[in-house]
Amino acid sequence: MPEFTFRVNGEQVTVDVAGDVRLLWVLRDILGITGPKYGCGINVCKACTSHLNGKAVNPCAIPVEDLQPADEVTTIEGLPATVGRDLHPMQQAWLDHDVAQCGYCQPGQIMAAVALVRRAAAEGRTITDADLDGLRNICRCGTYVRIRAAIKAGAAAMGGGPA
């Protein structure tokens, strides 16, 4: 079988798997990285949202053969290390607002939120309610209001949102 190599949470990994297997299953079923969750498998629910080179992607829709050796995949497990702390400010905001209910969607929500704040910052602006309305991540427990509050607080803590 072919081998594919790329970086996950700061480490180079090499997997021996068919090239069309989607990254979500390489992470979960082969590498045992279970933070990204399955909720639909067709890039709709966003529960698997992770970062590729700092941008939000959905691993359920990425064949592993599309990755290059220098590509850096960051899952929720690797998010704190991107800021050199035990918790990313967005995770801390999530704790401060006691956002999670069942918790299943929360890794994807947090990864989507961090990417949103970075995107707004790159555009030289802070996040808006329209940005929050545009988040597609499903939370079936319906904790959307706390998600919005936490993202605003997390954005402020990241230096990219309203104070």
Add this chain to the structure above:
Amino acid sequence: MTGSNGGGLDEAIGRRRFLGYVLAAPTLVAAAELVPATSAAVAPLPSPELTQLLDLNDLMTAAALPTSGLISVEVRPDGTVSFALPRAEVGQGITTSTAMLIAEEMAVPLDRVRVTLADARPELVFNQLTGGSNTTFATYTPIRVAAAVARLRLLEAAAAELGSAVGDLTLKAGVVTDRSGRGVGIGALAEKAASARTRQVSVELTPRRDFTVIGRPHSRVDALDAVTGRKKFAMDLDVPGAKPTMVCRPPTINGKVGSVANLAEVRAMPGVTDVVVISTGVAVRAETFGQCVDAVRALKVTWRAGTAAGKSDDSVLRQLEAAELPLGLRPPTPIVEGKFTFYFRSNSALEPNCAIADVRADRAEIWSALKSPIVAQQAIAAKLNLPAGRVTVHVVEGGGSFGRKLFFDAALEAAEVSQKVGKPVKLMWHRADDARQGRTHPMATSRVRVAYLGDTVLSYKQRHTSVSTDLGHGLGEIITAMAARLPVGDIGFSQTFFHLSQAMSYDFGASSQLLSETDKSFNTGSMRNVYSPDVTCARELIVDQLAARMGKDPYRFRHAFLRDDRSRAVLAKAAEAGGWGRAMPAGTAQGIAFHAEYKGVSAALVEIDCRPETVNRPVREGVSGPRVTKVVFVVDVGLAVNPRGLEAQMMGGVMDGIALALTSSLHLRDGHFLEASWDNYFYTRQWNTPPEFRVIVMPSTSETPGGAGELGVAASMAAVACAYGRAVGTMPTSFPINHGTLSFTPKPTIPPVPPSPTDGLDHAR
């Protein structure tokens, strides 16, 4: 049924004294034996308003009585306190509230209490069913009694250790201190406080006025695990050899496999280890779930017709009409009448149905989020032809339930596949499977007729007609077992459940609410709040009509007719905090509604925007529609153990209510549901979320907690429906309101699951 026990207890050992046990164990293990009387005894005569005598919580609590004594807390030498909760945590926050009860009674920090979920324990009989929002209500006293016994034993052990009288000791923050200030931690006392024999102990519980933990807001005990990805759900467990497994399912509901044309070919696909026909389809086991999806799509299966062959929304609606109970002769007085239709809905937890099974020749082990693990264990044992005692069922924390995890469909399938292939399996449903073959909230109609004269309401009749709700997961068994002891006669458990859960909160004269069920061909279940959202929505819409007919304001009308102060208080609070009656632009409106259940009362005030620029705002692959712009939800559950958790449950209930009223339904066509994706089944999304949102938890009005997990749904759905009706000037009669418009292109049914996309990199942002 609880009165005689409780009365006897009170007389024998005085108020607030309870009996518990110290169990024989190497470390301190304390257990509770009795639940005190917490509710009224059954009245001797039948009454038309059954919920005033006894509601579903009383029934379930009473059912749990004989075995609650087996709940135990263990103090460990590391200073932690462990408790295996015989319930399922699926997001509702019961591990947190349970830890709070123990922390309160034992005076240990919350972070030293470890609450896990108990494996299936058949000896618990009725006391391991998570449903009916009953957990906190039923376990509130026994857990505290066990903790109080542990506390007493720790004090006694410390007295010996420190040479002090127990009365001179204080236990605080996990340390026992004597008057001189010398202290010893509970960890150091754990083994000294252990007992070589089991003995009974009488304890007092911490009085309400001394509470420092219960009633104060606490964040979830699993929050850190949730935000770091460390929280483990069933599919995250590493069970050796348990490889990904999915099932190729039929194109119609409950269709069966006729034949498979290419078994050998699919077995040879990359990563595939096994392909086997099972009772619900063709199971595929592979190295990755992605390869399962590919193999499921490659299978060429001839299917036999399902249980709902040829049925559609329209044909089911005609069936319901045929099954409707009559409203009786039209009275000579003025009446208000309405008929409402509620389409099929999916409880669709984000974590799909899933389970791990490792079945061997003489035993089996199962891991799954199960709200009825004892029934699951028995059913799986029967399926495998093993004694129940040879089937170990581990209850794993679940990624949402909303009623879905009362059923153990995936665990049963996983066991069947594992037995057939002779290997452990990690079985998961595809999202499309979940929408199309999963459990649904049954389609229903509700007819309401109210007779009035002048300012008096003479009678209220509601006839609810529903596709049968499957309660065959244990809750049904509880109700069946207890029903004979209720003054309702022999009406079966759906009827009993309906009567027990539907209170008539308004003083509307002679009232009767009846349920009629028909058609068992669908996979149904008791979705969050079961009958209440539909029944309450219909009632509250008619209440608005009635108020208008009598020339009264909808809020003041409700306030005048509610039966008690507690109900009026939540309604008044919602009206006041939400600014009821404020001037609103055309196309926008307020709605207000009330609902009582689970020993709690609730009121919702909603504002909605139905103006074209809002309704038609563009959302890719989504439904925008009217937007709920403000919600004020007021709740009184008696004693709120954890107000922060209660607020979270109400928030979720409101989002469900918005979805039920406006956007979320399944469309039945020719024996199958069209939905197969979250972009087909429109649960509330961020673009539907109310920008202004507030939950108000009323000051505690009771010594005991009511249920919270489902309470938020009914009043919310009803208030959204009422607001919508007032904004557009026409009372809605069909729910959700967008059901008539199919807002997506249905995916094929063969193959049953969509392909995995390949364009993920194009969408990096």
